[in-house]
Amino acid sequence: MDFGLSEEQQQLKDSARALLTHECPTTEVRKVMASDGYPRALYEQVAKLGWNGLIVPEQFGGAGLGMLEMAMLLEEGGYAAMPGPFLFSSAIATGALKLVRSSEPTGKWLKAIAEGKAIGTVAINDRTGSIDPRDLTTIATKNGEALRINGVKSNVPYAEIADFIVVVARDLSSPELWLGVVEKNAPGVTIKPRKNLDLTRRIASVELEGASAVRLPGEGLYAKLVDIGALAIAADSLGGMERALEMAVEYSKVREQFGKPIGSFQALKHAAAEIVSELEPARSLLWYAAYAFDAGLPDASRYIAMAKARLCDIYARGSDRAVLMHGGIGFTWEHDMHIWFKRARFNESYFGSPAFHRERVAALGGY
């Protein structure tokens, strides 16, 4: 029985913290927010450290590690509000490609990701803002050997700079959703950038009009994609909440009112303590969810759904309270709090709401 991080995992996390503290301070985050949301210099650095290929199998040039190790990086990315496609490409899209056992058709993309030469993303939602399979309407049809996809995908992260998109679609012959890889420059793909709240991430609509796709072979891939995405977002949320809390607590030690630091007032202490008391057990939950996923345990999906629901709830509510603890300054553009406040909202809604994942927990638990 050993339920703690290994030395290597802790080192990975510590080195990520050190790198991002130095290379991704909020001054840098703000520059990226004002441009295209993609810090290329930072991404060159993390590529050298092997982050891109962390979970890519060794045969394709990656480090062959699991989602628990990836969670360490994502947590630190969340802590730093790291902008750019890392989470969507190196965790989610890569995780989706890894679901396929053979090297066709995924090997070339996995290799390119590990080398830092390609960026991937995933396209799920159609028009409803939901990832519930019943709400997904994009259609795939077979035309000879070629597959053609028709539909409009909403809120696809970094579609503009992605080299390939993992698209969720259905054919009309079965209820099974399947995953197809669409290349960026394929005919029939139109990308329309959206204006979003969280400027540390960029999103776009992807219109598919008879776009050709390669299907990922395998059963039940959509449910596994949901696991991967939910786990990645949960890890980012853990780190983001840690940071927002830290900022609020540090501010409460220096800001004075009524002649005292405001952190000496119980109203603020209790607000901060409530966040800690939710976050620390949720960290344990996330560790287990990632461990169970990597080990292929039968309860992995259920625990991932728990972690996603819980951590996104905590982050959304906790970052809201962290803004409040700052008072007026927390409401300004100038102060950094809104960066995490908005990321929390993105995380809460992306890859399924807490209520959606709680329903999964109930259904998988036979309630």
Added chain:
Amino acid sequence: MDLNFTSEEEAFRQKVRAFLEENVPRSGLSDTREGREDKEWLGRAKAWQRKLNEAGYVALAWPKEYGGQAMDPVRQSIVNDEMVRARAPYLIGGSGLGMLGPTLISWGTEEQKKRYLPKILTAEEIWCQGYSEPGSGSDLASLKTRAEIVGDEFIVNGQKVWTSGAQHADMMFCLVRTDPEAPKHRGISYILIAMHTPGITVRPLVQMTGDRGFNEVFFDNVHVPRKNLVAKLNEGWIVANATLFHERNMLGSASGSEQRFHRLLALAKTIERGGQPLTKDPVFRQRLVELEIKVQAMRLHALRQLTDQIRGKHPGIESMVNKLVGTELNHDLATAAMEAMGDDSMLAREDEKALDRGYWPYEWMFSLGLVIGGGTSHIQKNIIAERGLKMPKSR
């Protein structure tokens, strides 16, 4: 990370399970926490702990020289889990086992350890905790019970309150003021008092459950040998906090919550609302999941802390949340059950029509007591903020 137990640990678990199946008393000591009154009940409760101790399943991690087995904390955690699973009765010597024992192991003299620890294990001596006073609840360090040193004795005068189990305790670990001139935290000593000493009066208080579980204890010129001092004179506050740490972990223990959740889920499946089981009601279903997520998070959180303990890591902020979260969660579980029962929740546990053998009305009240005892949730939040987050003290 590896959540599997070794084959030796699994074998140990099977042995414990078999023992409990064979030996857990099925009548007379209920799995619901009842009022503990008569001598006969007390005898049965002590006999149960004695039996468990003889089998080697009490305080496994304690050092061998004091009757323990110096086993790693994993074995203790296996026993705890199996006790919950078997719905084994609570141990009558819980205060000694969970609070005083670990404190004495760290702070007691060799003589004190040899004298007291073995009798805690065998339930020969039952302990109670003399902390709160009428004027000193959350502000425990303001306590006034006075102990004057006369020769080689303390002469104790004053009053304690909310003293659980004092009605059948043999001994009390007690906080007394030994230097009234010093700042409040620096004039307190931690002493051990035999409850049969002349001058002690125990008066029962009736709890909101109707039970006589806790008491007022009065001290009128009570003579206590000076050798019953734990740690140094006037340095009792540090020792008191060590005991409180153990108490809070005990009260916030996750091992009972999972079983309580399953009991709630089973209850909800039997209750019909609008022609379907309550578990299918979309609102109540979400609520059940929210509770289960918290229960599972605390179960895993306990395993993480167990791992830290094995690795010899000093407990940090992650352990400060146990009492707050664990006791609030248990109360939330019981509250959800009360709401699930609709107006049947008006029935007291004694009523024959009370659902689930009347478990929930009692549990609902009892669990609120534990949100208060050992430092209320408000005090826990102050501790997390001040000691954990280093926010400035308000006092």
